[in-house]
Amino acid sequence: YPLFQRGGPQLRIFRPNFFMLAVRPGVPQPEDTVQFRVSMEMTKLDIRNYLEKIYNVPVAAVRTRIQYGANNKRNHRNQRVKKPDYKVAYVQLGQGQTFQFPNLFPEKEQDAETRSFDDFRDKYMEKEKEKQEGDPRRGGVPDWFGL
Protein backbone atom coordinates (compact mmCIF):
# COMPACT_ATOMS: atom_id res chain seq x y z
CA TYR A 1 0.00 0.00 0.00
CA PRO A 2 1.23 3.57 -0.56
CA LEU A 3 2.58 5.11 2.65
CA PHE A 4 0.12 7.43 4.42
CA GLN A 5 1.39 10.83 5.52
CA ARG A 6 -0.47 13.44 7.53
CA GLY A 7 -2.69 15.52 5.30
CA GLY A 8 -2.70 12.93 2.54
CA PRO A 9 -5.78 11.36 0.97
CA GLN A 10 -7.60 8.41 2.46
CA LEU A 11 -6.78 5.21 0.62
CA ARG A 12 -9.89 3.76 -0.98
CA ILE A 13 -10.00 0.44 -2.81
CA PHE A 14 -13.08 0.07 -4.99
CA ARG A 15 -12.59 -3.31 -6.63
CA PRO A 16 -10.37 -5.34 -4.34
CA ASN A 17 -8.48 -8.27 -5.73
CA PHE A 18 -8.75 -10.13 -2.44
CA PHE A 19 -10.66 -13.33 -1.91
CA MET A 20 -11.81 -14.78 1.38
CA LEU A 21 -12.63 -18.42 1.78
CA ALA A 22 -14.81 -19.52 4.73
CA VAL A 23 -13.52 -22.85 6.01
CA ARG A 24 -14.68 -25.42 8.51
CA PRO A 25 -12.60 -24.99 11.70
CA GLY A 26 -10.30 -27.88 12.54
CA VAL A 27 -10.91 -27.41 16.29
CA PRO A 28 -14.35 -26.38 17.64
CA GLN A 29 -14.72 -22.60 17.74
CA PRO A 30 -17.19 -20.51 19.79
CA GLU A 31 -20.55 -19.86 18.14
CA ASP A 32 -19.81 -16.29 17.10
CA THR A 33 -16.46 -17.09 15.45
CA VAL A 34 -16.07 -17.72 11.71
CA GLN A 35 -12.79 -19.01 10.26
CA PHE A 36 -11.53 -17.72 6.90
CA ARG A 37 -8.50 -18.34 4.71
CA VAL A 38 -7.49 -14.99 3.30
CA SER A 39 -4.76 -13.63 1.10
CA MET A 40 -1.36 -13.19 2.77
CA GLU A 41 -1.39 -9.44 2.07
CA MET A 42 -4.70 -8.72 3.85
CA THR A 43 -4.63 -6.94 7.19
CA LYS A 44 -7.18 -7.07 10.01
CA LEU A 45 -8.59 -3.72 8.91
CA ASP A 46 -8.88 -5.00 5.34
CA ILE A 47 -10.81 -8.06 6.50
CA ARG A 48 -13.14 -5.99 8.66
CA ASN A 49 -13.88 -3.47 5.89
CA TYR A 50 -14.26 -6.22 3.28
CA LEU A 51 -16.93 -8.01 5.30
CA GLU A 52 -18.72 -4.90 6.48
CA LYS A 53 -18.83 -2.95 3.22
CA ILE A 54 -19.29 -5.72 0.66
CA TYR A 55 -21.29 -8.32 2.56
CA ASN A 56 -22.89 -6.16 5.32
CA VAL A 57 -21.69 -8.55 8.01
CA PRO A 58 -21.22 -6.84 11.42
CA VAL A 59 -17.71 -7.60 12.64
CA ALA A 60 -16.81 -7.24 16.32
CA ALA A 61 -13.21 -8.49 16.32
CA VAL A 62 -10.68 -9.98 13.90
CA ARG A 63 -7.60 -12.05 14.76
CA THR A 64 -5.18 -13.36 12.14
CA ARG A 65 -2.32 -15.78 11.99
CA ILE A 66 -0.12 -17.11 9.20
CA GLN A 67 0.00 -20.86 8.72
CA TYR A 68 3.35 -22.08 7.48
CA GLY A 69 3.10 -24.76 4.78
CA ALA A 70 5.48 -27.64 5.36
CA ASN A 71 8.51 -28.23 3.16
CA ASN A 72 9.18 -31.89 4.02
CA LYS A 73 7.68 -33.79 1.11
CA ARG A 74 10.03 -34.80 -1.67
CA ASN A 75 9.26 -35.44 -5.33
CA HIS A 76 10.69 -38.11 -7.62
CA ARG A 77 13.89 -36.05 -8.00
CA ASN A 78 14.38 -35.79 -4.22
CA GLN A 79 13.67 -32.06 -4.31
CA ARG A 80 11.71 -30.63 -1.43
CA VAL A 81 8.12 -29.73 -2.36
CA LYS A 82 6.61 -26.90 -0.35
CA LYS A 83 2.97 -26.64 0.55
CA PRO A 84 1.91 -22.99 0.18
CA ASP A 85 1.59 -20.69 3.22
CA TYR A 86 -1.75 -19.09 3.91
CA LYS A 87 -3.28 -16.62 6.35
CA VAL A 88 -6.13 -17.66 8.63
CA ALA A 89 -8.55 -15.07 10.04
CA TYR A 90 -10.87 -15.67 13.01
CA VAL A 91 -13.74 -13.19 12.79
CA GLN A 92 -16.05 -12.64 15.76
CA LEU A 93 -19.45 -11.45 14.60
CA GLY A 94 -21.17 -8.48 16.19
CA GLN A 95 -24.76 -7.91 17.32
CA GLY A 96 -24.97 -11.34 18.88
CA GLN A 97 -24.96 -13.19 15.56
CA THR A 98 -23.80 -16.81 15.44
CA PHE A 99 -22.50 -19.01 12.66
CA GLN A 100 -22.25 -22.76 12.31
CA PHE A 101 -20.35 -24.15 9.35
CA PRO A 102 -22.90 -26.16 7.32
CA ASN A 103 -22.58 -29.85 6.62
CA LEU A 104 -21.71 -29.88 2.91
CA PHE A 105 -22.06 -33.64 2.43
CA PRO A 106 -25.26 -34.75 4.16
CA GLU A 107 -26.22 -38.40 3.97
CA LYS A 108 -28.82 -38.77 1.26
CA GLU A 109 -31.99 -40.75 1.80
CA GLN A 110 -31.79 -43.94 -0.23
CA ASP A 111 -34.87 -45.41 -1.90
CA ALA A 112 -35.76 -49.08 -1.50
CA GLU A 113 -34.01 -50.12 -4.72
CA THR A 114 -30.60 -48.71 -3.83
CA ARG A 115 -30.87 -50.05 -0.28
CA SER A 116 -31.64 -53.57 -1.46
CA PHE A 117 -28.86 -53.34 -4.05
CA ASP A 118 -26.41 -52.22 -1.32
CA ASP A 119 -27.48 -55.10 0.93
CA PHE A 120 -27.08 -57.61 -1.92
CA ARG A 121 -23.65 -56.25 -2.73
CA ASP A 122 -22.50 -56.42 0.92
CA LYS A 123 -23.69 -60.02 1.24
CA TYR A 124 -21.95 -61.06 -1.99
CA MET A 125 -18.66 -59.47 -0.81
CA GLU A 126 -18.93 -61.32 2.48
CA LYS A 127 -19.40 -64.67 0.75
CA GLU A 128 -16.44 -64.04 -1.53
CA LYS A 129 -14.24 -63.21 1.45
CA GLU A 130 -15.26 -66.39 3.26
CA LYS A 131 -14.45 -68.47 0.18
CA GLN A 132 -11.01 -66.84 0.03
CA GLU A 133 -10.21 -67.49 3.69
CA GLY A 134 -11.16 -71.17 3.82
CA ASP A 135 -12.66 -73.28 6.56
CA PRO A 136 -12.34 -71.54 9.97
CA ARG A 137 -12.33 -74.91 11.69
CA ARG A 138 -8.89 -75.65 10.24
CA GLY A 139 -7.36 -72.77 12.24
CA GLY A 140 -5.54 -71.05 9.32
CA VAL A 141 -3.91 -74.25 8.04
CA PRO A 142 -3.98 -74.32 4.17
CA ASP A 143 -6.26 -76.85 2.54
CA TRP A 144 -3.48 -78.66 0.61
CA PHE A 145 -1.95 -79.75 3.94
CA GLY A 146 -3.20 -83.13 5.05
CA LEU A 147 -3.20 -86.75 4.46
Next chain:
Amino acid sequence: MASLRVRRLLGPGRRWLSETVPGAPSPPASPLYPPVVASITAKSKAAKSRRLQRFNQRVHAAATVEEKLRLYGKLQRPKYTVYPQTFALNADRWYRSFTRTVLVPGMPPRAATAKPPVAAAGATPEAGRAPEPGVKAPAAAEAPGTAEAPGAAKTPGPAAGATPQIDIGELRSLVCDALLQESFYQNKKRPFLYRDQDHTPGPFLTQLVSTLAASLSGRNPLLAASSLDLNPEVNYYWHHGTEVVVHGHRKGRVDPVRFQIDDNPHLQIRVPKQLPEVVPLESDLGDVPVIDHKPSKLPLFKKQYENKVFIGSKVADPCCYGHTQFHLLPDKLKRERFIRERLEDQIEVVYRSNGIASLFAWTAAQAMYQGFWSEADVTRPFVSQAVVTDGKYFAFFCYQLNTLALTAETIKNNTRKNICWGTDSKPLYDVVEDGNVKGFNDEVLLQLVHFLLNRPKEL
Protein backbone atom coordinates in the same frame (compact mmCIF):
# COMPACT_ATOMS: atom_id res chain seq x y z
CA MET B 1 -7.64 -99.14 59.93
CA ALA B 2 -8.91 -97.51 56.81
CA SER B 3 -8.27 -94.22 58.50
CA LEU B 4 -4.65 -95.29 59.35
CA ARG B 5 -4.00 -96.17 55.69
CA VAL B 6 -5.55 -92.85 54.60
CA ARG B 7 -3.25 -91.04 57.01
CA ARG B 8 -0.14 -92.89 55.65
CA LEU B 9 -1.22 -92.07 52.06
CA LEU B 10 -1.47 -88.41 52.96
CA GLY B 11 2.14 -88.51 54.15
CA PRO B 12 3.87 -87.54 57.35
CA GLY B 13 4.22 -83.85 56.51
CA ARG B 14 0.53 -83.23 56.04
CA ARG B 15 -1.47 -81.65 58.83
CA TRP B 16 -4.82 -83.28 59.29
CA LEU B 17 -7.93 -81.64 60.56
CA SER B 18 -7.70 -83.16 64.04
CA GLU B 19 -4.27 -81.63 64.61
CA THR B 20 -5.42 -78.02 64.08
CA VAL B 21 -6.97 -76.49 67.14
CA PRO B 22 -10.41 -75.10 66.34
CA GLY B 23 -10.87 -71.88 68.25
CA ALA B 24 -10.23 -68.18 68.02
CA PRO B 25 -7.37 -67.49 65.56
CA SER B 26 -4.47 -65.72 67.25
CA PRO B 27 -4.31 -62.13 66.07
CA PRO B 28 -0.88 -61.19 64.70
CA ALA B 29 0.86 -58.55 66.77
CA SER B 30 1.88 -56.61 63.60
CA PRO B 31 1.27 -57.46 59.91
CA LEU B 32 4.03 -59.59 58.52
CA TYR B 33 4.10 -57.80 55.13
CA PRO B 34 3.62 -54.12 54.17
CA PRO B 35 0.21 -53.15 52.66
CA VAL B 36 -0.22 -53.94 48.98
CA VAL B 37 -0.69 -50.58 47.22
CA ALA B 38 0.04 -49.24 43.76
CA SER B 39 3.57 -48.26 42.82
CA ILE B 40 4.71 -44.67 43.04
CA THR B 41 7.02 -44.48 40.04
CA ALA B 42 5.09 -46.51 37.45
CA LYS B 43 3.52 -44.96 34.35
CA SER B 44 -0.06 -45.79 35.37
CA LYS B 45 -3.15 -43.97 36.59
CA ALA B 46 -2.97 -45.63 40.01
CA ALA B 47 0.63 -44.48 40.41
CA LYS B 48 -0.33 -40.95 39.35
CA SER B 49 -3.14 -40.81 41.93
CA ARG B 50 -0.77 -42.10 44.62
CA ARG B 51 1.73 -39.35 43.74
CA LEU B 52 -1.04 -36.74 43.91
CA GLN B 53 -2.13 -38.04 47.30
CA ARG B 54 1.44 -37.86 48.60
CA PHE B 55 1.69 -34.27 47.34
CA ASN B 56 -1.62 -33.35 49.02
CA GLN B 57 -0.44 -34.89 52.28
CA ARG B 58 2.79 -32.91 52.06
CA VAL B 59 0.87 -29.65 51.64
CA HIS B 60 -1.59 -30.55 54.44
CA ALA B 61 1.32 -31.32 56.76
CA ALA B 62 3.20 -28.10 56.01
CA ALA B 63 3.95 -26.21 59.18
CA THR B 64 3.51 -22.61 58.04
CA VAL B 65 1.42 -20.84 55.45
CA GLU B 66 4.53 -19.74 53.57
CA GLU B 67 5.62 -23.37 53.25
CA LYS B 68 2.14 -24.32 51.98
CA LEU B 69 2.21 -21.57 49.35
CA ARG B 70 5.73 -22.60 48.32
CA LEU B 71 4.69 -26.23 47.79
CA TYR B 72 1.39 -25.27 46.12
CA GLY B 73 3.10 -23.22 43.42
CA LYS B 74 6.32 -25.23 43.19
CA LEU B 75 5.72 -27.02 39.86
CA GLN B 76 5.86 -24.60 36.94
CA ARG B 77 4.05 -25.48 33.73
CA PRO B 78 2.53 -23.40 30.93
CA LYS B 79 -0.59 -21.65 32.22
CA TYR B 80 -3.20 -19.22 30.93
CA THR B 81 -2.65 -15.60 32.04
CA VAL B 82 -6.03 -14.11 32.84
CA TYR B 83 -6.09 -10.33 32.55
CA PRO B 84 -8.88 -8.64 34.53
CA GLN B 85 -8.80 -5.58 32.20
CA THR B 86 -9.23 -7.13 28.79
CA PHE B 87 -10.70 -6.11 25.45
CA ALA B 88 -11.82 -9.68 24.65
CA LEU B 89 -15.49 -9.91 23.76
CA ASN B 90 -17.85 -11.35 26.38
CA ALA B 91 -14.93 -11.95 28.71
CA ASP B 92 -17.07 -11.80 31.85
CA ARG B 93 -18.95 -14.99 30.84
CA TRP B 94 -15.69 -16.86 30.36
CA TYR B 95 -14.26 -15.52 33.64
CA ARG B 96 -17.38 -16.59 35.50
CA SER B 97 -16.97 -20.12 34.19
CA PHE B 98 -13.27 -20.22 35.14
CA THR B 99 -13.92 -19.02 38.69
CA ARG B 100 -17.35 -20.64 39.27
CA THR B 101 -18.99 -17.30 40.00
CA VAL B 102 -22.65 -16.31 39.90
CA LEU B 103 -23.29 -12.70 38.86
CA VAL B 104 -26.20 -11.01 40.64
CA PRO B 105 -27.07 -7.55 39.31
CA GLY B 106 -27.45 -4.82 41.90
CA MET B 107 -25.99 -4.56 45.36
CA PRO B 108 -26.65 -7.15 48.08
CA PRO B 109 -29.47 -6.28 50.47
CA ARG B 110 -27.59 -5.19 53.56
CA ALA B 111 -28.98 -5.04 57.08
CA ALA B 112 -30.56 -1.65 57.76
CA THR B 113 -28.62 -1.29 61.04
CA ALA B 114 -25.34 -1.41 59.12
CA LYS B 115 -26.27 1.90 57.46
CA PRO B 116 -25.71 4.96 59.60
CA PRO B 117 -28.37 7.65 59.17
CA VAL B 118 -27.62 10.46 56.75
CA ALA B 119 -28.12 14.23 57.26
CA ALA B 120 -31.71 15.49 56.98
CA ALA B 121 -31.38 16.70 53.40
CA GLY B 122 -30.54 13.21 52.24
CA ALA B 123 -32.63 11.24 54.76
CA THR B 124 -35.65 10.45 52.60
CA PRO B 125 -33.78 9.49 49.45
CA GLU B 126 -31.49 7.39 51.69
CA ALA B 127 -34.34 5.49 53.33
CA GLY B 128 -35.98 4.94 49.97
CA ARG B 129 -32.76 3.72 48.55
CA ALA B 130 -32.00 1.53 51.58
CA PRO B 131 -32.47 -1.87 49.91
CA GLU B 132 -30.28 -0.59 47.04
CA PRO B 133 -31.39 -0.54 43.40
CA GLY B 134 -31.05 -4.33 43.40
CA VAL B 135 -33.37 -5.67 40.74
CA LYS B 136 -33.02 -9.31 41.65
CA ALA B 137 -33.16 -8.83 45.45
CA PRO B 138 -36.05 -11.00 46.69
CA ALA B 139 -39.16 -9.02 47.44
CA ALA B 140 -39.50 -10.56 50.88
CA ALA B 141 -36.12 -9.20 51.94
CA GLU B 142 -36.90 -5.82 50.37
CA ALA B 143 -40.13 -5.21 52.26
CA PRO B 144 -38.73 -5.69 55.75
CA GLY B 145 -35.68 -3.74 54.55
CA THR B 146 -37.75 -0.69 53.64
CA ALA B 147 -39.86 -1.00 56.78
CA GLU B 148 -36.81 -1.36 58.99
CA ALA B 149 -34.70 1.37 57.41
CA PRO B 150 -36.88 4.39 58.35
CA GLY B 151 -37.39 2.93 61.80
CA ALA B 152 -33.72 2.23 62.30
CA ALA B 153 -32.78 5.58 60.76
CA LYS B 154 -34.93 7.42 63.27
CA THR B 155 -34.38 5.44 66.45
CA PRO B 156 -30.57 5.21 66.69
CA GLY B 157 -30.26 8.92 65.87
CA PRO B 158 -32.15 10.48 68.76
CA ALA B 159 -31.87 7.42 71.04
CA ALA B 160 -28.14 6.66 70.90
CA GLY B 161 -26.88 10.03 69.82
CA ALA B 162 -23.38 8.50 69.64
CA THR B 163 -23.41 8.08 65.79
CA PRO B 164 -23.63 11.59 64.30
CA GLN B 165 -25.32 11.84 60.92
CA ILE B 166 -23.18 11.85 57.83
CA ASP B 167 -22.93 15.27 56.28
CA ILE B 168 -23.33 14.49 52.62
CA GLY B 169 -22.69 18.10 51.72
CA GLU B 170 -19.29 18.05 53.36
CA LEU B 171 -18.30 14.87 51.57
CA ARG B 172 -19.59 16.28 48.29
CA SER B 173 -17.46 19.34 48.75
CA LEU B 174 -14.41 17.15 49.47
CA VAL B 175 -14.98 15.23 46.25
CA CYS B 176 -15.56 18.36 44.18
CA ASP B 177 -12.42 19.92 45.64
CA ALA B 178 -10.31 16.93 44.62
CA LEU B 179 -11.89 16.86 41.15
CA LEU B 180 -11.42 20.56 40.50
CA GLN B 181 -7.89 20.54 41.83
CA GLU B 182 -6.86 17.80 39.46
CA SER B 183 -8.76 18.89 36.38
CA PHE B 184 -9.15 22.68 36.61
CA TYR B 185 -6.93 24.46 39.10
CA GLN B 186 -3.71 22.56 38.60
CA ASN B 187 -1.78 23.67 35.55
CA LYS B 188 -0.93 20.49 33.71
CA LYS B 189 0.60 20.08 30.30
CA ARG B 190 -1.19 18.10 27.63
CA PRO B 191 -1.19 14.38 28.38
CA PHE B 192 1.18 12.24 26.41
CA LEU B 193 -0.29 9.95 23.76
CA TYR B 194 -2.49 7.24 25.32
CA ARG B 195 -1.63 8.44 28.84
CA ASP B 196 -4.91 10.23 29.56
CA GLN B 197 -5.80 8.06 32.50
CA ASP B 198 -2.54 8.71 34.34
CA HIS B 199 -2.92 12.44 33.76
CA THR B 200 -6.18 13.33 35.51
CA PRO B 201 -8.40 10.42 36.63
CA GLY B 202 -5.54 8.54 38.33
CA PRO B 203 -4.48 11.27 40.78
CA PHE B 204 -8.13 12.27 41.27
CA LEU B 205 -9.01 8.73 42.36
CA THR B 206 -6.06 8.55 44.76
CA GLN B 207 -6.95 11.91 46.28
CA LEU B 208 -10.63 11.03 46.51
CA VAL B 209 -10.09 7.74 48.29
CA SER B 210 -7.49 9.00 50.73
CA THR B 211 -9.55 12.02 51.76
CA LEU B 212 -12.79 10.07 52.06
CA ALA B 213 -11.13 7.27 54.02
CA ALA B 214 -9.49 9.79 56.36
CA SER B 215 -12.73 11.68 56.98
CA LEU B 216 -14.77 8.49 57.51
CA SER B 217 -12.22 6.75 59.73
CA GLY B 218 -13.69 8.49 62.76
CA ARG B 219 -16.96 6.74 62.03
CA ASN B 220 -15.51 3.38 61.06
CA PRO B 221 -12.79 2.13 63.44
CA LEU B 222 -11.88 -0.52 60.89
CA LEU B 223 -10.74 2.19 58.49
CA ALA B 224 -8.64 3.73 61.22
CA ALA B 225 -6.74 0.43 61.58
CA SER B 226 -6.58 -0.19 57.84
CA SER B 227 -3.69 0.00 55.40
CA LEU B 228 -4.07 1.89 52.12
CA ASP B 229 -1.85 0.48 49.34
CA LEU B 230 -0.91 2.55 46.28
CA ASN B 231 -0.60 0.51 43.07
CA PRO B 232 -0.25 -2.85 44.86
CA GLU B 233 0.15 -6.23 43.23
CA VAL B 234 -2.39 -9.02 43.60
CA ASN B 235 -1.68 -12.49 42.20
CA TYR B 236 -3.43 -15.83 42.33
CA TYR B 237 -2.77 -19.23 40.75
CA TRP B 238 -5.35 -22.01 40.43
CA HIS B 239 -6.36 -25.13 38.49
CA HIS B 240 -9.76 -25.66 36.88
CA GLY B 241 -10.79 -28.50 34.59
CA THR B 242 -8.57 -30.83 32.55
CA GLU B 243 -7.18 -30.92 29.05
CA VAL B 244 -5.01 -33.22 26.98
CA VAL B 245 -1.49 -31.95 26.21
CA VAL B 246 -1.25 -31.33 22.45
CA HIS B 247 2.42 -30.84 21.54
CA GLY B 248 5.75 -31.72 23.06
CA HIS B 249 7.29 -34.59 24.95
CA ARG B 250 4.28 -34.72 27.32
CA LYS B 251 1.84 -35.23 24.43
CA GLY B 252 -1.26 -37.22 25.23
CA ARG B 253 -1.21 -36.77 29.01
CA VAL B 254 -4.23 -35.42 30.87
CA ASP B 255 -3.23 -32.22 32.66
CA PRO B 256 -5.17 -29.75 34.80
CA VAL B 257 -5.80 -26.38 33.14
CA ARG B 258 -3.73 -23.80 35.03
CA PHE B 259 -4.63 -20.11 35.35
CA GLN B 260 -2.81 -17.13 36.81
CA ILE B 261 -4.14 -13.64 37.53
CA ASP B 262 -1.61 -10.81 37.93
CA ASP B 263 -3.48 -7.66 38.77
CA ASN B 264 -2.42 -4.13 39.71
CA PRO B 265 -5.35 -2.24 41.23
CA HIS B 266 -4.94 1.51 41.48
CA LEU B 267 -5.64 1.51 45.23
CA GLN B 268 -6.44 -1.06 47.85
CA ILE B 269 -7.60 -0.98 51.48
CA ARG B 270 -6.57 -3.92 53.65
CA VAL B 271 -7.97 -4.40 57.15
CA PRO B 272 -7.09 -6.61 60.13
CA LYS B 273 -10.65 -7.95 60.57
CA GLN B 274 -12.74 -9.70 57.97
CA LEU B 275 -15.92 -8.22 56.50
CA PRO B 276 -19.10 -10.07 57.52
CA GLU B 277 -20.67 -12.60 55.21
CA VAL B 278 -23.49 -11.37 53.00
CA VAL B 279 -25.35 -14.65 52.46
CA PRO B 280 -24.75 -18.09 54.06
CA LEU B 281 -21.96 -20.27 52.74
CA GLU B 282 -24.15 -22.77 50.87
CA SER B 283 -26.56 -20.35 49.18
CA ASP B 284 -27.39 -20.75 45.50
CA LEU B 285 -28.32 -17.50 43.78
CA GLY B 286 -27.98 -18.43 40.14
CA ASP B 287 -26.16 -20.49 37.55
CA VAL B 288 -22.57 -20.60 36.48
CA PRO B 289 -22.13 -20.45 32.68
CA VAL B 290 -20.65 -23.65 31.24
CA ILE B 291 -18.35 -23.15 28.25
CA ASP B 292 -17.22 -26.26 26.39
CA HIS B 293 -14.48 -24.60 24.35
CA LYS B 294 -10.83 -24.33 25.29
CA PRO B 295 -9.89 -21.10 27.07
CA SER B 296 -7.56 -20.20 24.19
CA LYS B 297 -10.62 -19.34 22.06
CA LEU B 298 -11.41 -16.33 24.27
CA PRO B 299 -8.50 -15.47 23.29
CA LEU B 300 -6.28 -16.40 26.22
CA PHE B 301 -2.60 -17.25 25.93
CA LYS B 302 -0.26 -19.57 27.80
CA LYS B 303 3.01 -18.66 29.43
CA GLN B 304 5.19 -20.31 32.03
CA TYR B 305 6.53 -18.26 34.92
CA GLU B 306 6.37 -18.03 38.71
CA ASN B 307 3.14 -19.27 40.31
CA LYS B 308 2.51 -16.39 42.67
CA VAL B 309 -0.19 -16.00 45.33
CA PHE B 310 -0.12 -12.50 46.85
CA ILE B 311 -2.71 -10.13 48.35
CA GLY B 312 -0.61 -6.96 48.45
CA SER B 313 1.36 -7.72 51.59
CA LYS B 314 3.22 -10.74 52.90
CA VAL B 315 1.71 -13.36 55.18
CA ALA B 316 2.97 -11.88 58.45
CA ASP B 317 1.21 -8.55 57.88
CA PRO B 318 -1.63 -8.02 60.42
CA CYS B 319 -3.88 -6.45 57.78
CA CYS B 320 -4.45 -9.74 56.00
CA TYR B 321 -8.10 -9.33 54.99
CA GLY B 322 -9.34 -7.21 52.14
CA HIS B 323 -11.83 -4.39 52.34
CA THR B 324 -12.02 -2.43 49.07
CA GLN B 325 -10.11 -2.26 45.83
CA PHE B 326 -10.19 0.64 43.38
CA HIS B 327 -9.48 -0.08 39.71
CA LEU B 328 -8.82 2.47 36.99
CA LEU B 329 -9.58 1.38 33.42
CA PRO B 330 -6.73 1.99 30.96
CA ASP B 331 -6.90 4.11 27.80
CA LYS B 332 -7.28 1.03 25.65
CA LEU B 333 -10.72 0.38 27.16
CA LYS B 334 -12.19 3.85 26.88
CA ARG B 335 -15.92 4.28 26.31
CA GLU B 336 -15.38 6.36 23.18
CA ARG B 337 -13.42 3.58 21.53
CA PHE B 338 -16.23 1.05 22.07
CA ILE B 339 -18.84 3.50 20.80
CA ARG B 340 -16.74 4.24 17.72
CA GLU B 341 -16.48 0.52 16.93
CA ARG B 342 -20.19 -0.01 17.61
CA LEU B 343 -19.61 -2.39 20.52
CA GLU B 344 -21.79 -0.62 23.12
CA ASP B 345 -22.69 -3.81 24.97
CA GLN B 346 -19.03 -4.54 25.65
CA ILE B 347 -18.66 -1.42 27.83
CA GLU B 348 -20.38 -3.07 30.78
CA VAL B 349 -18.57 -6.36 30.06
CA VAL B 350 -15.27 -4.59 30.71
CA TYR B 351 -16.36 -3.41 34.15
CA ARG B 352 -17.82 -6.79 35.07
CA SER B 353 -14.84 -8.83 33.95
CA ASN B 354 -12.49 -6.52 35.86
CA GLY B 355 -14.60 -6.77 39.02
CA ILE B 356 -15.03 -10.55 38.91
CA ALA B 357 -11.43 -11.46 38.06
CA SER B 358 -9.74 -9.00 40.44
CA LEU B 359 -12.01 -9.78 43.35
CA PHE B 360 -11.77 -13.53 42.83
CA ALA B 361 -7.98 -13.31 42.85
CA TRP B 362 -7.95 -11.10 45.95
CA THR B 363 -10.42 -13.12 48.03
CA ALA B 364 -8.88 -16.44 47.02
CA ALA B 365 -5.40 -15.19 47.88
CA GLN B 366 -6.74 -13.99 51.26
CA ALA B 367 -8.17 -17.47 51.85
CA MET B 368 -4.83 -19.09 50.94
CA TYR B 369 -3.10 -16.77 53.41
CA GLN B 370 -5.37 -18.26 56.10
CA GLY B 371 -4.28 -21.77 55.14
CA PHE B 372 -7.21 -22.86 52.94
CA TRP B 373 -6.59 -24.30 49.47
CA SER B 374 -8.39 -26.44 46.90
CA GLU B 375 -8.10 -29.64 48.98
CA ALA B 376 -8.90 -27.82 52.24
CA ASP B 377 -11.92 -25.74 51.27
CA VAL B 378 -12.88 -22.54 53.11
CA THR B 379 -15.02 -22.94 56.23
CA ARG B 380 -16.19 -19.31 56.28
CA PRO B 381 -16.94 -17.03 53.33
CA PHE B 382 -14.45 -14.29 52.40
CA VAL B 383 -16.01 -10.99 51.38
CA SER B 384 -14.38 -8.07 49.57
CA GLN B 385 -15.52 -5.04 47.60
CA ALA B 386 -14.27 -3.22 44.55
CA VAL B 387 -14.96 -0.03 42.65
CA VAL B 388 -14.10 -0.01 38.94
CA THR B 389 -13.94 3.38 37.30
CA ASP B 390 -12.59 5.22 34.32
CA GLY B 391 -12.52 8.56 36.09
CA LYS B 392 -16.14 9.56 35.47
CA TYR B 393 -18.21 6.37 35.50
CA PHE B 394 -18.21 4.21 38.64
CA ALA B 395 -19.31 0.58 38.95
CA PHE B 396 -19.49 -1.15 42.34
CA PHE B 397 -18.84 -4.84 43.00
CA CYS B 398 -19.10 -7.02 46.08
CA TYR B 399 -17.68 -10.56 46.00
CA GLN B 400 -18.24 -13.48 48.35
CA LEU B 401 -15.84 -16.41 48.03
CA ASN B 402 -17.57 -19.62 49.13
CA THR B 403 -15.33 -22.22 47.60
CA LEU B 404 -11.73 -22.67 46.51
CA ALA B 405 -12.18 -26.26 45.29
CA LEU B 406 -12.09 -25.78 41.52
CA THR B 407 -9.78 -28.62 40.47
CA ALA B 408 -11.13 -31.58 38.51
CA GLU B 409 -11.36 -33.98 41.50
CA THR B 410 -12.59 -31.53 44.11
CA ILE B 411 -15.24 -29.89 41.91
CA LYS B 412 -17.13 -33.17 41.42
CA ASN B 413 -18.89 -33.07 44.80
CA ASN B 414 -18.76 -29.32 45.23
CA THR B 415 -22.17 -27.63 45.28
CA ARG B 416 -20.95 -24.22 46.43
CA LYS B 417 -20.58 -21.28 44.08
CA ASN B 418 -18.89 -17.94 44.47
CA ILE B 419 -21.17 -14.93 44.25
CA CYS B 420 -20.51 -11.48 42.79
CA TRP B 421 -22.93 -8.60 43.12
CA GLY B 422 -22.33 -5.80 40.60
CA THR B 423 -23.96 -2.61 39.40
CA ASP B 424 -23.85 -0.93 36.03
CA SER B 425 -21.52 2.01 35.60
CA LYS B 426 -23.01 5.35 36.61
CA PRO B 427 -21.43 8.80 36.16
CA LEU B 428 -20.30 10.67 39.24
CA TYR B 429 -20.63 14.05 37.49
CA ASP B 430 -21.58 15.30 34.04
CA VAL B 431 -18.93 17.83 33.18
CA VAL B 432 -16.39 20.12 34.83
CA GLU B 433 -16.65 23.69 33.54
CA ASP B 434 -15.17 26.98 34.74
CA GLY B 435 -14.44 25.80 38.24
CA ASN B 436 -17.87 24.17 38.70
CA VAL B 437 -18.80 20.55 38.73
CA LYS B 438 -22.09 20.21 36.85
CA GLY B 439 -24.55 17.38 37.38
CA PHE B 440 -23.07 15.81 40.50
CA ASN B 441 -24.64 12.45 41.29
CA ASP B 442 -25.20 11.89 45.00
CA GLU B 443 -26.17 8.24 44.61
CA VAL B 444 -22.72 7.23 43.46
CA LEU B 445 -21.09 9.14 46.32
CA LEU B 446 -23.48 7.53 48.81
CA GLN B 447 -22.68 4.06 47.51
CA LEU B 448 -18.97 4.81 47.81
CA VAL B 449 -19.45 6.01 51.38
CA HIS B 450 -21.40 2.86 52.26
CA PHE B 451 -18.63 0.76 50.81
CA LEU B 452 -16.05 2.51 52.94
CA LEU B 453 -18.19 2.30 56.06
CA ASN B 454 -18.74 -1.44 55.72
CA ARG B 455 -17.46 -3.20 58.83
CA PRO B 456 -18.00 -6.37 60.89
CA LYS B 457 -20.91 -6.42 63.31
CA GLU B 458 -18.77 -6.30 66.48
CA LEU B 459 -17.25 -2.91 65.74
